[in-house]
Amino acid sequence: MKRLLCIRFPNWPVQRLLRQLRNEGxxxxxxxxxxxxxxxxxxxxxxxxxxDVQFIRRYYPASLNGPAIIAxxxxxxxxxxxxxxxxxxxxxxxxxxxxxxSQKRSERRSEKSAQQPTAVEFFEWQPHRDRAELIQTAELxxxxxxxxxxxxxxxxxxxxxxVTGCAPLFGGESSLAESVLRDLRLAGWSCRxxxxxxxxxxxxxxxxxxxxxxxxxxxxxxxxxHTDARNGRRTPQQLGSAAEMTELPIQIIxxxxxxxxLRPLPVEAARLELSDLEILQHLGIRRIGQLLSLPRxxxxxxxxxxxxxxxxxxxxxxxxxxxxLPEANPIAADWSSDEPASGMNDFRYILxxxxxxxxxxxxxxxxxxxxxxxxxxCAAGVTxxxxxxxxxxxxxAELLHEVLCLKLExxxxxxxxxxQLPVSAVAAASDLSNxxxxxxxxxxSPVFAVRLVAVSAPIPPSRQxxxxxxxxxxxxxxxxxxxxxxxxxxxxSDAVMRVTPQADVRxxxxxxCLPLLPPDASxxxxxxxxxxxxxxAEPTSDDSAAATCLHPRPVRLLATPIPIASLDVVDGLPRxxxxxxxxxxxxxxxxxxxxxxxxxxxxxxxxxxxxxxATTGSRFWIFKxxxxxxxxxxxxxD
Amino acid sequence: MSAAVRAxxxxxxxxxxxxxxQKQTDQQIITTGLSAFDAILPQHGxxxxxxxxxxSENCGQSAASLAFRAAVPMLKLPGCLAVLDDRHQFHxxxxxxxxMPLARLxxxxxxxxxxxxxxxxxxxxxxxxxxxxxxxxxxxxxxQTARCxxxxxxxxxLDRTTSAVMRRLQLAVERSGVTVMLIRPSxxxxxxxxxxxxxxxxxxxxxxxNETRTLVVKVERSRQGLLxxxxxxxxxxxxxxxxxxx
Numbered sequence: 001m002k003r004l005l006c007i008r009f010p011n012w013p014v015q016r017l018l019r020q021l022r023n024e025g026x027x028x029x030x031x032x033x034x035x036x037x038x039x040x041x042x043x044x045x046x047x048x049x050x051x052d053v054q055f056i057r058r059y060y061p062a063s064l065n066g067p068a069i070i071a072x073x074x075x076x077x078x079x080x081x082x083x084x085x086x087x088x089x090x091x092x093x094x095x096x097x098x099x100x101x102s103q104k105r106s107e108r109r110s111e112k113s114a115q116q117p118t119a120v121e122f123f124e125w126q127p128h129r130d131r132a133e134l135i136q137t138a139e140l141x142x143x144x145x146x147x148x149x150x151x152x153x154x155x156x157x158x159x160x161x162x163v164t165g166c167a168p169l170f171g172g173e174s175s176l177a178e179s180v181l182r183d184l185r186l187a188g189w190s191c192r193x194x195x196x197x198x199x200x201x202x203x204x205x206x207x208x209x210x211x212x213x214x215x216x217x218x219x220x221x222x223x224x225x226h227t228d229a230r231n232g233r234r235t236p237q238q239l240g241s242a243a244e245m246t247e248l249p250i251q252i253i254x255x256x257x258x259x260x261x262l263r264p265l266p267v268e269a270a271r272l273e274l275s276d277l278e279i280l281q282h283l284g285i286r287r288i289g290q291l292l293s294l295p296r297x298x299x300x301x302x303x304x305x306x307x308x309x310x311x312x313x314x315x316x317x318x319x320x321x322x323x324x325l326p327e328a329n330p331i332a333a334d335w336s337s338d339e340p341a342s343g344m345n346d347f348r349y350i351l352x353x354x355x356x357x358x359x360x361x362x363x364x365x366x367x368x369x370x371x372x373x374x375x376x377x378c379a380a381g382v383t384x385x386x387x388x389x390x391x392x393x394x395x396x397a398e399l400l401h402e403v404l405c406l407k408l409e410x411x412x413x414x415x416x417x418x419x420q421l422p423v424s425a426v427a428a429a430s431d432l433s434n435x436x437x438x439x440x441x442x443x444x445s446p447v448f449a450v451r452l453v454a455v456s457a458p459i460p461p462s463r464q465x466x467x468x469x470x471x472x473x474x475x476x477x478x479x480x481x482x483x484x485x486x487x488x489x490x491x492x493s494d495a496v497m498r499v500t501p502q503a504d505v506r507x508x509x510x511x512x513c514l515p516l517l518p519p520d521a522s523x524x525x526x527x528x529x530x531x532x533x534x535x536x537a538e539p540t541s542d543d544s545a546a547a548t549c550l551h552p553r554p555v556r557l558l559a560t561p562i563p564i565a566s567l568d569v570v571d572g573l574p575r576x577x578x579x580x581x582x583x584x585x586x587x588x589x590x591x592x593x594x595x596x597x598x599x600x601x602x603x604x605x606x607x608x609x610x611x612x613x614a615t616t617g618s619r620f621w622i623f624k625x626x627x628x629x630x631x632x633x634x635x636x637x638d
Numbered sequence: 639m640s641a642a643v644r645a646x647x648x649x650x651x652x653x654x655x656x657x658x659x660q661k662q663t664d665q666q667i668i669t670t671g672l673s674a675f676d677a678i679l680p681q682h683g684x685x686x687x688x689x690x691x692x693x694s695e696n697c698g699q700s701a702a703s704l705a706f707r708a709a710v711p712m713l714k715l716p717g718c719l720a721v722l723d724d725r726h727q728f729h730x731x732x733x734x735x736x737x738m739p740l741a742r743l744x745x746x747x748x749x750x751x752x753x754x755x756x757x758x759x760x761x762x763x764x765x766x767x768x769x770x771x772x773x774x775x776x777x778x779x780x781x782q783t784a785r786c787x788x789x790x791x792x793x794x795x796l797d798r799t800t801s802a803v804m805r806r807l808q809l810a811v812e813r814s815g816v817t818v819m820l821i822r823p824s825x826x827x828x829x830x831x832x833x834x835x836x837x838x839x840x841x842x843x844x845x846x847x848n849e850t851r852t853l854v855v856k857v858e859r860s861r862q863g864l865l866x867x868x869x870x871x872x873x874x875x876x877x878x879x880x881x882x883x884x
Contacts, residue, residue: 011828054722088667116722132729146667382861413771476716476717476718476787476788477788478788478789479786479787479788479789480786480789481788482786483782483783483786483788484744484863486782487746487779487782487783490775490778490779491746491747491748491749491775491779494747495746495748495749496744496745496746497744497745497746497747498741498743498744498745499730499740499743499745500740501730501731501734501740507729507731510729510731511729511730511731511740513745516744535741535742535786536718536741536742536743536744537716537717537718537788538716539713539714539715539716539742550737552732553729553731553732553735554729554732555702555703555706555728555732555733556697556727556729557727557728557730557732558727558730559726559727563800578696579697580697582697584698614698616695616696617695617696617698617699617840617841617842618696618697618698618699618841619698619699619700619841619851635729636697636698637700637703637732638694638697638698638699638700638701638702638703638820
């Protein structure tokens, strides 16, 4: 059974900054982090950091008009600085809190309270440095788990470790967690951890204020906290005492019980989009237990696709894998030569050599490869990058070689078509204007070095084959996965899809086509792909289910309905239409089948569909738009 | 040479010929479930590990629907049904109406050919290059899929091709055991074919859509020789897409 460890670093931007200041010998404690002014916003092209900035702009609308606070230390909080506040307001608010009544009480308690509080220091937020520091911290934890990954949501503040099977090496999960906690505290970090059976569970547990455990706090601490509630602020002492009494840095949930542990947690811990959270708030759904008890078939019509996915992950219906961080010592193979390479034959030979080296390293390290990136270094220091993905992690040099060659061939062919010149005469026909050299450079520039880097993944479980079966060497799922990898490499990841029906009256939306291999291979979940391949390849007893559609539908549905000329409409019915460039005389038109969507739909449909038969016996699917009165050809019963 | 010796020689040659034609994979015969159709097929069913051409007299003649209906029984064997939709017009709900489970469907959509969409701007040479590239990609995808033992049936629309491509497909299915069903226009009837079966489908005109529609199916060519010259008449109920036997 899977076991995952999540390490959350609360208030990560502030924590990182405080540690940095401590290392620099600056013992500040009252700090706040704010976004950059609009003119100094981070340059585009930093990828993940852009996601963080966009998320902050959605979450804190004040940041759209100027710098706004995104995080504040406890001392800054007590001085009135709050996340989401404009910087100017925060600066004006950041004055020491002095109340006569509380000052007298604090004077009686300790001298520390009577001291003049220090001013709050404001620092500009650096999202890329936050991410980089988190990735660097992950290196400390490599010895505890084979896979260490970063949280996939914007503004990550936690690390995920796959500790399946690792606990016995450290004397149990609690010993492992305590060892991790000790190492991180020695490094100067404070964190919370949870061990459970799914990514959704460990993340929710670490990202929830321990509200449940506050019920066990003594009444004294509770009343003390409430006394200052009328002023809207809590003193750090009371907060600190309450936290020390109730805060548990490590939570370990026994196998199979994480779904029940999630039920009392708030829905904010479910990693839902802001729009989905607003909808749930309107519906009065506050707890994950209420969310999980909602009927699943209604969810797609109310929540976003990502929201539905998150709920399925919480309920343990869909497996979620950790996307591993690149290792400091990656699996790589290099080629370089003073004699440059050019042309597809040279590239094939080099790639064969390098993929064999990669396969050897994968075997020695007992890991497989799900994605391989290739860098061609051309003259003048220009680098061209390619990426190839496979459906199932593999150790096969042949498959990796084939995938890369197919990708390279299709990219080169497309590049030569996009240029105005034939393949043999392309010269510098690349779009360097956006700073990213295209594969067209490979057609003309010699290549002096090639580097392959493999993204490692756990070796998929091997299947026991039937020795005495007539087709014992064939496993349909594995054959399919190789086919899908080859097709996706050459045709594109969106060219190979599976089909699911959708509850939508509009014929063009009645099916949903999902790529089997997502464009970003990091989004691919091996567990889900295995299930899909099994569904594709293995016959089940449900395969003979009869169609549920009561009305006929054409095999060929035109992407864009073709208008029927008004001259061809006689007595309200069309008598002639054009299909595939040929005219057809219609001799019969059936009664109408009305398809209408609700008024709230984004692109409403009000159509009367008819079957129309031509004199040749051909059958078509036509409709009349009830809004405009125009007739269209939408399908052909091929 | 006496007549008896001659007859013996012919028999042994015939046996050698049959042995040389033996496929590398075990070919199975799967009945379609449409009794009138099975009756005119040479082996009373459709063979696996073969190339089958479905010739449509015209567009809208239900040839593709019949192909899907005939392919459904083959899904009792392991492997998926791959649909190569180069025109990006395939509507999976129609195939589901023929009894095809969508969970077993692998949809492959190579670069969209310029048939149904207006050609992009550019010189004529560049447009022809793009069309040629798109056709090459479709043919490559068909051949790759035909080589994969994880696929049970492929259904693709193929207007024009060369005999070399057809021969490559034939060799691929002999090794992999895949059944390739190609929906082709009636213009290819005059051309030679490497297919194991060539089936011609046309529908009768009907002025009353409330009546049962009839499909006339004829086996034009078979490697095993034609059983007889007859045709099968299949009925298609109104308001329902499912094809029933005559």
